Amino acid sequence: MNIMKVSESQILDVLRNVNHPSSKTDIVSLNIVQSITISGNEISFSLVFPKPNDPFVSSIKKACVKVIETMVGQEYKVTINENFSTKKLSAEYSALQDVKNIIAVASGKGGVGKSTVAVNLAVALAHTGAKVALLDADVYGPSIPKMFAAENFRPAMIDVNGKEQIQTLEKYGIKAQSIGFFVAAGEATVWRGPMASNALKQVITQTAWGELDYLLIDLPPGTGDIHLTIVQELPITGAVIVSTPQNVALADVIKGISMFKSEKINVPVLGLVENMSWFTPAELPDKKYYIFGKEGCLKLAQELGIPLLGQIPLVQSVCEDGDNGKPTATNPFTIEGKAFANLAENVIAEVERRNANLPPTKKVEITHK
Numbered sequence: 001m002n003i004m005k006v007s008e009s010q011i012l013d014v015l016r017n018v019n020h021p022s023s024k025t026d027i028v029s030l031n032i033v034q035s036i037t038i039s040g041n042e043i044s045f046s047l048v049f050p051k052p053n054d055p056f057v058s059s060i061k062k063a064c065v066k067v068i069e070t071m072v073g074q075e076y077k078v079t080i081n082e083n084f085s086t087k088k089l090s091a092e093y094s095a096l097q098d099v100k101n102i103i104a105v106a107s108g109k110g111g112v113g114k115s116t117v118a119v120n121l122a123v124a125l126a127h128t129g130a131k132v133a134l135l136d137a138d139v140y141g142p143s144i145p146k147m148f149a150a151e152n153f154r155p156a157m158i159d160v161n162g163k164e165q166i167q168t169l170e171k172y173g174i175k176a177q178s179i180g181f182f183v184a185a186g187e188a189t190v191w192r193g194p195m196a197s198n199a200l201k202q203v204i205t206q207t208a209w210g211e212l213d214y215l216l217i218d219l220p221p222g223t224g225d226i227h228l229t230i231v232q233e234l235p236i237t238g239a240v241i242v243s244t245p246q247n248v249a250l251a252d253v254i255k256g257i258s259m260f261k262s263e264k265i266n267v268p269v270l271g272l273v274e275n276m277s278w279f280t281p282a283e284l285p286d287k288k289y290y291i292f293g294k295e296g297c298l299k300l301a302q303e304l305g306i307p308l309l310g311q312i313p314l315v316q317s318v319c320e321d322g323d324n325g326k327p328t329a330t331n332p333f334t335i336e337g338k339a340f341a342n343l344a345e346n347v348i349a350e351v352e353r354r355n356a357n358l359p360p361t362k363k364v365e366i367t368h369k
Contacts, residue, residue, distance in 0.1 A: 014067055021360035047080055066359060099211075100213050101351050103216050103351070108250075124344035135216070272308050312340070
């Protein structure tokens with residue numbers, strides 16, 4: 001068999017297609033790829049990571065093998081050695097470098113309880129022992145201040161390793177950040193698109209996130225400038241889509257999923273969450289009344305071939321808890337608390353499956369012609 005000859009520089013060019021999930025650049029520019037040798041049909045090289053607990057070692061190795069097989073040829077045997085360095089990565093790697101997974105929580109339309117799901121999912125994830133943060137990216141209608149009873153919280157600037165960073169609200173075992181913390185309660189946020197996007201970028205890159213297993217991002221409903229800003233600024237691990245079972249909401253879900261799955265954005269959809277699945281009166285805890293239709297998200301998930309991550313009942317206490325600033329998931333022993341705990345378990349499983357089977361998500365690069 002004739003094997004196409006390749007050079008070290010060609011292999012480097014191929015590996016530039018692999019990004020570290022927490023980085024703004026590819027693994028070649030970050031000097032992670034080292035010591036390439038090519039002998040016959042064998043290609044070997046080392047991946048030198050800056051820290052021994054880097055959570056993306058396995059997924060990056062798989063991505064390297066896949067891109068070489070795709071762009072060079074499957075006839076080559078690829079051997080990858082992994083090492084760790086005490087050297088720091090370049091300054092370009094600094095933003096959110098200690099965040100393992102970034103999850104977008106989105107909805108096709110407003111009024112489906114997306115923020116309620118995002119808040120309670122964050123709390124339920126924290127109950128598993130994970131390090132969790134929540135970013136309220138709904139610039140024009142932030143919900144986090146109200147749902148955490150923190151309308152008067154104003155973040156201070158704190159010193160982190162010699163750099164000034166923005167303080168987070170720490171409550172219920174999670175870190176929270178919101179544009180709403182920087183605006184007086186009741187004051188309208190009147191910003192044009194670019195101004196809103198720039199404000200959000202600053203909050204993302206200057207907040208003191210620290211080490212996190214999961215950063216959840218509560219996106220505005222629909223699709224728009226803020227969604228584009230997020231996928232340009234951050235390598236999103238996956239998206240969780242929230243909807244009610246009714247057909248009018250499901251029609252918009254399909255549009256939202258199409259946005260994430262589009263060729264330019266290409267963010268994996270972890271699954272659907274069906275909110276307000278049924279109504280259960282407090283005095284009749286075993287009864288289910290399907291006010292918005294029955295199992296609409298389950299049927300859609302089956303049609304689209306994506307998981308249904310959870311079904312959250314419509315219980316009055318969920319709304320009251322949000323208004324009172326104490327999320328329902330803080331009590332995991334209620335019916336609705338158990339529903340959010342189950343949702344958290346399913347999200348963790350889907351994130352692990354996604355990281356094992358897919359290469360790291362790349363940030364979207366917009367080119368203007």
